[in-house]
Amino acid sequence: MTGSQNWHEIKSLVSPAWLYEHLEHPRIAIADCRFALMQPELGQHQYQEAHIPGAYYLDLNQDLSSPVGKHGGRHPLPDPALLVEKLAAMGVNSESPEGPTLVIAYDDSRMAFASRLWWLLRYLGHEQVAVLDGGFAAWKAAGYPISTTPSLAQSGRFIPKLQTDRAVDIEQVKTRKDLPTVSLVDSREPERYRGEKEPIDPIAGHIPGAVNYPWQDVTTEQGYARPIAEQRDRWATLADSEEIIVYCGSGVTACVNLLSLDLAGIPNAKLYPGSWSDWCSYQE
Known part of the structure; x- marks a missing residue:
């Protein structure tokens, strides 16, 4: 995807160049989804050390899954109400006069965890979501800015429309x-x-x-x-x-x-x- 890609033409994937061009846009929210299955704390540490400016950290175990039970698998779907609360704190709006927020998710695991958030947002009825092509490594390789400052909580308004048929x-x-x-x-x-x-x-x-x-x-x-x-x-x-x-x-x-x-x-x-x-x- 090119840096000049039209906002309305985004189809589930954006390039680092596109994100850099739109980094300050008020209708963009960025989610850092880095995680390591065998080192559950690693992603949070990586976020603290360096992340894309304005990004919020979402943890696979804590944010993108619910507690494990006897059945339901190792990463059951999160409670929609809890995930919606976290998305709203990222400033994600499902509806607004200016239009819904575009969420950009990234990781450093060949899209494994960013794609989980991408799917979850669509499951919640929010189609305005894309994955960063190449992840954080591509962002760094391009020489774009990084931050060590945690992003402050916001007050978005996210109303889920659960797509259970997904x-x-x-x-x-x-x-x-x-x-x-x-x-x-x-x-x-x-x-x-x-x-x-x-x-x-x-x-x-x-x-x-x-x-x-x-x-x-x-x-x-x-x-x-x-x-x-x-x-x-x-x-x-x-x-x-x-x-x-x-x-x-x-x-x-x-x-x-x-x-x-x-x-x-x-x-x-x-x-x-x-x-x-x-x-x-x-x-x-």
Whole structure:
């Protein structure tokens, strides 16, 4: 995306150049979503050390998920009311005379955590959200300014319009996964999909009938989204599905595939938030 890209033409992805050009715009809110699954405190420390000016930190465990239970997976969806409160404190407005706030999310993990926020906002009915292409590393590499100052709480007005049809639960997966018009996508690494290794969950393998589209294939190793034509080609064999259900280990990296499907112009994709960690909790 170019720095001169029109505001209304944004389609789920913006470049560092575009964000830098619009950094002071009053209708932009920036979310730093950096996180490390094995070091839960790391993202907060990284934010304190350096972040994009004006950004607010949202933690995967504390802000973008709810507490773990027996079922529901390792990263259950957050309580909408609590997430809405946090978004409002970032100055996010769902409606205003000037128009809704555009939320820009970034991380340094090939869009894994930024895409979770991107999907959550759309689940809350807020379509004005995009992921920063290349993440924080791309911002730094371009020589754009960084800050160590935490952003002050604001008073936005965010009224959610929950889009429950964007998500499915385990019972819906069971009843729909084998229908000829439905495709079930496993977003994990091929070795985990095949059950050759399972570093996190107690049981290895995948949901019967799922096909494997590893989430890392959406981006380059540097964290830039592959061209739109490649995103379309990647999903070509599933493009005619009436419904695509996407899952991963815990409903986080699957959102990168959902972003890819959106970029490819395939709108009928849904998240199974509990994902494999929920599915296998019933197999023990």
